[in-house]
Amino acid sequence: MAATMREWADFSLQGQGGDATVVVEGPLLVSTIGSLDRKLRTFDQPVQRIDLSAAAAVDTVGAWVILRFAREHGAEIVGASEQAQTLFAAVDGGDATAPINPPRPSAPYRVAEATGQLVVGWGHGVVRIVGFLGAIVVAMLGILRHPSRFRGRALVRQMELVGVSALGIVGLMSFLIGIVVAQQGAAQLRQFGAEIYTINLTGRLTMRELGVLMTAIMVAGRSGSAFAAQLGTMKLTEEIDAMRTIGVSPMEALIIPRILASVLMMPLLGFYSAVIGIIGGAAIADATLGIPFLTFLLRVREVVPTYDLWVGLIKAPVFGLIVALAGCYQGMQVEGNAEQVGLRTTLAVVQAIFMVIVLDAFFAIFFSEIGWE
C-alpha cells in the first residue's frame, strides 16, 4: 500500500557525555512517528538537549512523544516552533498512569471468580425469575381489579406477531416433520408387516409430543428472542425509564401483553402444527405406502384418543409461558452495553428451549402415571 512511501521521522545524536543533543528530523505526526517512538523508547544514553529545529511539522502525538522523552531523560527542548510549544502545553496534563483497559485480574483468579459468579448467578437468577413471575401475577391481579388498565391493542398486536405471522413457518416445519415421522416409522414397522400402524404413530406422536414441542422451540427462536432483544434495546435507550416516569408501567404495557399473547397463541399454534403434521404424514402415506389420503385421516380419528389432544393442549400454554417469561426476563436484565443485548437474547432462547424440554419429560411421566398413555 501507499504506506511504504511515507517519510518517517528520525533522529541523530550529536555530542557526547555531558553535552549530548538529540536532533529530530522529519515530520512529527501520528502517521510518521511510529518508528521514532520505538527508537526513543529503547534509547538509554544521557541526553542534555532535544533539538527540534529540523523537524518539519508537529501534531499532538509528535509533541507527546518528544515531551515524554524529554521528561524521562531530564533533557531540555530547544528550537521548538511557537506552534510546537502550544502543543506541548496542550498535551501536558495528568500524570499519565491511568489504565486504559478495564481492570483484569490474573488468570487463576479470573477462573475462580467466573465459577463463583456462575454459581451465585444461577442462584440469584432462580430467585429473581421467581420474583419476576410474582410481579407478573401481582400486575395481572391489578389488571383484573382495574380492567381499564388492560392493554387490548398491545395484546392483539403481540398475538399477531407471535401467532399469525408464525403460521407459515410452523406449518412448513410441521408438514416436513409429519413426512419424516411417517416415512421413517413405515420403514421400521414394515419389518413386522405392521405398516398400518404408521397412522397410529404419526397421529399420536404429533398430537401428544411433536406438535407442541417443535412449535415451542420455533416460538422461542422467533418470539422469545424478539422479546429479549426489543426490551433490552428499550432498556439501553432509557425508553423503559421514560415510561416509568410518565406513570406507564412497563409490566402492564410491555410484559403482560407479550406473556398473554404467548400463552394464548401456543395452544392454537401447537394444535395447528399437529394437524399439519398429520396431513404431511397422510400425504407421504398416500404417495409411497399406498394408504389413501382420506383413509389415513379417518383412521387417525379412530386411533388417536381424545386425551392425546388434551395432553398437547395442557402443555402448550405452559410452554408459551416459559418462552415468554425467559424472553421478557432476560430483556429486562440488560444493562450497560450492546453486547449485553446479544448475550441476554442468546440466554433467553437457550433457557426457554432447555426448560421446555425438561418440562416435557416431566409431563410425559406425569401423563402416563395418570393413565393417559
Added chain:
Amino acid sequence: MIGEQDEAPGAEHEVADYDPRYPIVIEGLTNRFGTHAVHNELDLTVRRGEILGVVGGSGTGKSVLMRSIIGLQRPETGVIRVFGRDIVAAEPDEEIGVRSRWGVLFQGGALFSTLTVGENIEVPLKQFYPELDRELMHEIARFKTVMSGLPEEAASKYPSELSGGMKKRAGLARALALDPELLFLDEPTAGLDPIGAAKFDELTRNLTDTLGLTVFLITHDLDTLYAICDRIAVLADGKVIAVGTVPELLESEHPWIQEYFNGPRSRAAADSKQRSAENARRAIDNPPPGKA
C-alpha cells in the same frame, strides 16, 4: 502525506480542479425523506482553517447536512467534495483516503458501548496506524482523555458509566484521536456545564490555531458562536440563507436571522463577550497591585 498521492486509495474519486483552500465544497445538494425535502439546492463552501458555525432551527437539517458530507447519507442530487474527493460517488464504506483526515463527533456521542473510553480513542489509531507501539497508543489515549477535559481515570470507564456531558467529551477525544485536518462537531457543548462549555470552546479554538484545523461546528450555543466561530452559516428553508461573520449577518434582512441575533439570549451572549473583552482591557490598563 506527500508522495502518497499517486496510489492513494480513492484516487478515482478525485476531482481535477481541487482548490486546497476549500476543503468542503457543496453544490446543489438536495436531500429528501419521502416527500419531505430537507435540503433543496443547498450550496456551501468551507474555507481551510476556519471554524464554521452552522445554525438553524431544530429540524432544519443540520445533522443531515453533516451526515451527507461525511458520506453517511446519500443525497438525491448534488455535488459534495471533501479534500477534492467526490463523496457522493463513493460507496458508504469505500476507502477513499479521507477518513483518516477527518474526525466526527456525533450529536449523541456514538461511543462504542463495549469498549472503554481509552479503547474508543484507540480504535481509529489501530485502524489507520497499526504500526504504533501499544504503549504509545495507551499514552495517546490518556493525554487525549485529559485534553478533552475528562479526568484521567475516565479512560478505563465504559460509556454507560459516564454522565451525558462526559460522553460528549469522550466523543470529542475520539474525534481528535488522529489530529484530523477536518473536525465535524454536532452540538458539542449541548449538555455541558457553562464552565466546561467555555473550556471546550477554548480547546476547539486552540487546536484550530495550532494544528490549522478546519471545523464544521453545528451549535445552538450562542456563546460558542460569538466566542470562537470565524463565520456562521444559517440554514433555513432547505438552503443556506446566509454565510458570514456576526456583524455581516446582523445586516441581513431575513426575519429568522433578525430574530435569532436580536433575541434576548443573543444579546446577553454578545454583552458577555463585550464585557469579558473590557475586563481583559481593564486588567491590562490597571494591573492589580503587587503584580507588576
